[in-house]
Amino acid sequence: MPDWITALSDWRRLVPHRLSSQLFLFITITVAPVIIVFGGILTYESAKSSREQVKQDIRSLAIQIASASGNPLITKDLATLESDLLLKARHPAVASILIVDNKGKTLSEVVKNNELPSVRFSTDIITPGSSEFPIDVASGKMSEALLFDDLLPRSALLEIWQPINAGSLLGSVRVRYSLAHIRTTILAQWQRTFLYAGVSILSVFFLLVLLLRAPMRALRSTTAFAKHLGNAIGEQLANYDGTKEIAELNASLNSLSRQLKYQQQELVDHMAHNQSILDNLADGIITIDTIGTIRSFNLAASQIFGYPFDEVMARNIRMLMPEPDQSKHDSYLQNYADGGKPKIIGIGREVEGLRKDGTTFPMDLAVTRSIDHGEVIFIGIVRDISERHRLDRLKSEFVSTVSHELRTPLTSIYGSLKLIEGGVTGALPAAAVKLVNLAQKNSQRLILLINDLLDMEKLAAGKMPINVSAVDLTGIVKQSILDNGGYGLTLNVQYVLGTHPEQCVVLADAARVPQVMANLLSNSAKFAGEDRQVDVRIMLDQQVARVEVEDHGAGIPVDFQDQIFRAFAQANNGNTRQQGGTGLGLKISKALIIAMQGEIGFDTEPGCGTTFWFTLPLANPG
Incomplete structure (x- = not known):
């Protein structure tokens, strides 16, 4: 580019910067x-x-x-x-x-x-x-x-x-x-002309100086006040009654100063309120920057880790972690910054924390990403779950005791009552038969409850083995109907297999699908309604197979629908207690279906029956 073009483009540098x-x-x-x-x-x-x-x-x-x-x-x-x-x-x-x-x-x-x-x-x-x-x-x-x-x-x-x-x-x-x-x-005329021109120009300059003197002084004062306003919020400029524009600017800055003072006080009060909330939370709140430096540490976090606020500020978050996480934490942050898969950020998981006294403890950690003044920060929510682990151990010990100390004698009692009911000890009086039959049914119900409790414990602990393979869902459903047909007959209910493919290969656990079917079939039989029939269907989609078990009873009450898959949930509809059940079957079924990468749910209308359904992924979707 020629020099003269460059000079023309930079003409503004030649213009004075001051308005005067x-x-x-x-x-x-x-x-x-x-x-x-x-x-x-x-x-x-x-x-x-x-x-x-x-x-x-x-x-x-x-x-x-x-x-x-x-x-x-x-x-x-x-x-x-x-x-x-x-x-x-x-x-x-x-x-x-x-x-x-x-x-x-x-x-x-x-x-x-x-x-x-x-x-x-x-x-x-x-x-x-x-x-x-x-x-x-x-x-x-x-x-x-x-x-x-x-x-x-x-x-x-x-x-x-x-x-x-x-x-x-x-x-x-x-x-x-x-x-x-x-x-x-x-x-002489030319001389007078130049003299008059000079006098006129000087007069204009003089008048300009007189006219601009007060506004420029006010403008300089206003500019200085604007620069000073950041450190002097709330101060006010003296009123100016001269040039309208500068007077309006003066008034605007005064109004801005008042608003900033009000907003500053609001911000201080809001921060104090937020800090009060944070300090009274049971969960620890910790914020760090992209290199792991601790920015904030609330009172609950201080109590959980045993560090006072001033001992952790501006230090690396690694000090709160035991090995090997302590050595790997910086690489976690770098991996996330480089677009890699997050280890904890945005996911949440159970990890171990390190207290000031050197002891470790289990904790739930949820980390989210946020932006503060254009800078990326990470907010961690920490909860000490030591007490929960202690209760889980007590529960496990209790379930183990139930398993070993109760299931064996109950099985023996159930077997003995079955033999007595069968006439091994000779014919019993009618009243005795009735009592033995009642004791036998109650012992069976206790055995089912203990088995369901053990299954729930295994699912909660992640110890329930799930062996997924390609299995024929149609064959499993047919066999389940046959296996549970006797239970249906005791309630005068018939299971009817409707729409179904000749063969349906899905990815599932061949031992767990019958357990889910048994729970759904037995529940539907209890509430089959006056026609005493439960319809079973298998339908195919592009990716999944869907099994439906439909009864024609009274349906699920609206106020109970959101509790249907909870533990020990039973609707109080008049005959639930009479039909029996542990209240764990649907919760166990849901956990098993989810573990097999499927979905489970229900469709119901009060007075028109209920359809429970679950899906499983096809082995060869197409």
């Missing part, structure tokens, strides 16, 4: 030239008019001389002619007057020396001129008034010829004149 300087520059490059040009035009026109007036005067003078010279020339009265010429030559512009006859012979000539006219005698032969316009004597060319003729002094003479006629041409009059006498006046 820019205004003075504007006056200099606009008002001053206008005043000078306007004054120059007026002066030039005045000078031109003066020159024209002199030219007109000389022409009139030549005509007068020509008119008055006719008779003296005819009578040869040269004395009268010279006397008249001496009188006419008193005009300040006239340099000489010459009269020649029609042959060019000089008859009379008056020349001005030192502003005094005198007669000069000459016998020169001069050819008269023919132009009525002024001719420059030196160049012989027509003279025109130019602008710089008035500024540059000249000694040139101009001349005008006028013929003398009295019936015939008697001769000619030549009047030579000079503009020297008016140049002084014209130059």
Whole structure:
């Protein structure tokens, strides 16, 4: 790029930065030239008019001389002619007057020396001129008034010829004149013009200074206040009643200062309120930056880890972690920053924490990402779950005790009662048979409850084995209907297999799907309704197979629908307790289906029955 283009593009660097300087520059490059040009035009026109007036005067003078010279020339009265010429030559512009006859012979000539006219005698032969316009004597060319003729002094003479006629041409009059006498006046006019222009410009500058003095002082004060406002929120500028714009700016800054003061107080109160909430939370709240430096640490976190606030601030979060997480934490953050898969951020998990005394403890950690003033920060919510682990251990020990200490004797009692019911000890009285049958059913119910409790414990601990493979869902459903048909007959309910494919291969655990089917079939049989029928269907989608088990009973009450998959949940609809059940079957079924990457749910309408359904992924979707 050429240098001159670069210079033009950087013209702003040449402009003064202060508003007052820019205004003075504007006056200099606009008002001053206008005043000078306007004054120059007026002066030039005045000078031109003066020159024209002199030219007109000389022409009139030549005509007068020509008119008055006719008779003296005819009578040869040269004395009268010279006397008249001496009188006419008193005009300040006239340099000489010459009269020649029609042959060019000089008859009379008056020349001005030192502003005094005198007669000069000459016998020169001069050819008269023919132009009525002024001719420059030196160049012989027509003279025109130019602008710089008035500024540059000249000694040139101009001349005008006028013929003398009295019936015939008697001769000619030549009047030579000079503009020297008016140049002084014209130059004085130019001097006055420049003087007036200078005075006008200085007056404008002076008035501008007077007008801008108070506003600029107020503007400087306002600017200083605006710079100072960040450290002096709430202060007020003095009222300004001058320039409207600056007064409005002054008022706006005062209003802004008041608003900032109010918002600052609101922010302080809000921060104190938030800090009070954070300090009273049971969970620890910790924030860190992208390199793991601790930014905040609430009271609960201090109590959980045993560190006071000032011992953890600005230190790395690694100090709260045992190995190996302590050594790997920075790599976790770097991996997340590089777009890798997060280990904890945005996911949440159970980890171990390290207290100040060196002991470790289990905790739930949830980490989220946020933006604070354009900077990425991470917010961690920590909960000490030591007590929960202790209760889980007690529960596990209890379930283990139930398993080993209760299930075995209950199984033995159930078997013995079954034998007695079967007549091993001989025929029993009718009343005894009724009591033995009741004891046998209750012992069976206890065994089912213990088995479901053990399954729940295994699912909660993640110890329930799930062996997923390609299995025929149609075959499993058919076999489940046969296996549970006897239970249905005890309730006078019939299971009917409706729409189904001949073969449906899904990815599932062949041992767990029948367990889910048994729970759904037994529940539906209990609430089959008056037609005493449960319909079973298998339908295919592009990705999954869907099994539906539909009863035609009273449906699930609206207020109980959100509890249906909870532990020990049973609707109080009049016959639930009579039908029995542990209240764990649907919860176990849901956990098993989810573990097999499926979904489970229900559709119900009070008074029209309920359809429980679950889906499993197809082995070969298409």
